[in-house]
Amino acid sequence: MRHIVFISLFIAISLHSEDFISRFEYGQMLYENPRGVSCVPCHGDRGEGKIIASYITDDGKQKILKGADIRFATLEDMLKAVHNGPGVMPKYFLTNDEIEAIYEYIQKVNQPADENSTDMDW
Ligand code: HEC
Structure with a gap:
């Protein structure tokens, strides 16, 4: 009996680890941990500025000294800022696709709750 529990647990874990991370998680990961300094200490958890x-x-x-509110920044603003590093913001060497994933993450995380049909946990 015990073995069955362990085996099912093992199968569940290995199935889970084969999942690709979602675009949302990818954007979140890049926002929190880009190659370089995290965006969070300056722009807050959801881009509200800090x-x-x-x-x-x-x-x-x-x-x-405040990190800008980037919730309403356009993709163009995002590409420009991340490539150039305006003011005290550092310059990042992220690809346009990575920057776009961050942009999408900021958009999504700031959507009103009732428009949120996905299973995000907040
Ligand atoms: C050291 C603090 C700091 C870090 C880290 C930082 N920023 Fe910034 N960022 C700023 C400041 C300050 C500004 C405003 C600069 C100005 O206009 O002088 C800014 C501006 C921006 C803008 C432009 C806003 C607009 O309305 O045009 C965007 C977009 C942005 N940052 C995104 C990011 C992203 C994405 C990251 C992480 C990859 C990041 N920032 C990391 C401080 C930071």
């Missing part, structure tokens, strides 16, 4: 640092200058002014 404060990278805030500091007071010598003359007492408060300065805030």
Whole structure:
């Protein structure tokens, strides 16, 4: 009996590992772990933008350094920014297809819940 449980578990695991990751997971993986610095500390989990640092200058002014809100950036904006690295953003050596996968991920993850027919877990 025990063997049957182990065998079925083994089969279940090996079947699962043969699955190709979805385009969504691919985009998420690249957004969180591109070749280079992760996009998340600067643009937030869903591209909403994030404060990278805030500091007071010598003359007492408060300065805030913030990663842009990229939820509404077009694919063109995305390609340009990732290839060129505007401002403090680093330049990445990702292919256009990889950048497009990130773009699609940001679009998808920000869709209103009722339009979401897939089985994403949030
Ligand atoms: C060190 C922080 C940092 C990291 C890491 C970073 N960015 Fe940025 N990004 C910025 C800042 C700051 C801007 C705004 C630059 C400006 O306009 O001066 C920006 C701009 C952008 C824009 C342009 C927004 C627009 O409206 O045109 C896109 C798209 C973008 N980033 C995507 C990404 C992606 C995708 C990654 C990861 C592959 C990434 N960024 C990594 C800081 C960062």
